[in-house]
Each structure stands twice: as C-alpha cells, then as structure tokens.
Amino acid sequence: MTTEWGSVSSWVSSLLTGSSLVIAAFTYYRATKDRRRTLDEAERAQAARVTLWWSNPRKARVRNSNDVAVTVRAALPDDEASSDPLGLGPGETRDLMLSVDLEGRSGDLALIVIDSHGRTWIRRGDGVLERLTHVGSPPSAGTQLRWEFR
Numbered sequence: 001m002t003t004e005w006g007s008v009s010s011w012v013s014s015l016l017t018g019s020s021l022v023i024a025a026f027t028y029y030r031a032t033k034d035r036r037r038t039l040d041e042a043e044r045a046q047a048a049r050v051t052l053w054w055s056n057p058r059k060a061r062v063r064n065s066n067d068v069a070v071t072v073r074a075a076l077p078d079d080e081a082s083s084d085p086l087g088l089g090p091g092e093t094r095d096l097m098l099s100v101d102l103e104g105r106s107g108d109l110a111l112i113v114i115d116s117h118g119r120t121w122i123r124r125g126d127g128v129l130e131r132l133t134h135v136g137s138p139p140s141a142g143t144q145l146r147w148e149f150r
Helices: 008-048 100-108
Strands: 050-056 059-064 070-075 086-088 093-097 110-114 120-123 129-132 146-148
Touching: 008 050, 008 120, 008 129, 050 070, 050 110, 059 070, 059 086
Parallel strands: none
Antiparallel strands: 050 059, 059 093, 070 086, 070 110, 093 146, 110 120, 120 129
C-alpha cells in the first residue's frame, strides 16, 4: 500500500534503522563511560593503597600497601604546617607526630601522595581522594609535622 508519504514498509524500515542507530549510540556511550571509569580507577590505585590512621591524638600511622614506592607528605590546610616529603617503600609503615599545639587538628590533616608515575593526589581528613594538578611548596616557616622512625 502506497500513499503520498510512502509505503508502510518504508516507514517500518526507517523506524527500525533509526532505532538501531539510537541503540548503537547508547551502547558506544556506555562502553566509553565504563572504559573511562576503569582507567580512572587504575590511575587512582596507587594513591588509594596509601592509608593513614590515628593511634593516639598526636600520632598517625601511614602505610604504603603498594608493591612500588611512593612519596608522601602530610599537611594541614593552606600549608600552615606540613611534613617533609618521605619516600615509603612497598609495605612500609611510618609514624607521623603532631606537635602538642596541633593535637586537636588531626581531622584537618591531609596526606599528599605522589605515585610512581609522578601524579600527585590528596587524601583529605574525610577520606576523599582526589588528584591535584597544582601542588604548592611546603611552608618555609611555622610548625612542622615530623616523621618518626623506629
């Protein structure tokens, strides 16, 4: 059956072709999104395996659970106090001491991690891990946080 607008079979064929294109575009978008998420997780993996926990109000432990070395630095917001950068080998744990005047600030402490690829990450006191694109230099004066070696 043919009308001024074409036959029914032409309309059905066009609808099926259009639907196929929409499904293909959606599948491509989803696959790209999944691939990006997998790459992001792989990129974050080293920094995510560096953990910090408090053993008392002035002493934190930092552990590198990676099979490669990373560099870490602890800092309070706006670099009002920070530690020297420290290389942590695979499976290594170090203690970080806060001075007495910073005892109540443990929740503000952030851990800056430089992975083996040179990417810089920050894990804030609330546990959120994000990539840093600009890293300030450690403060030249003020209270310093110090690493404790056993």
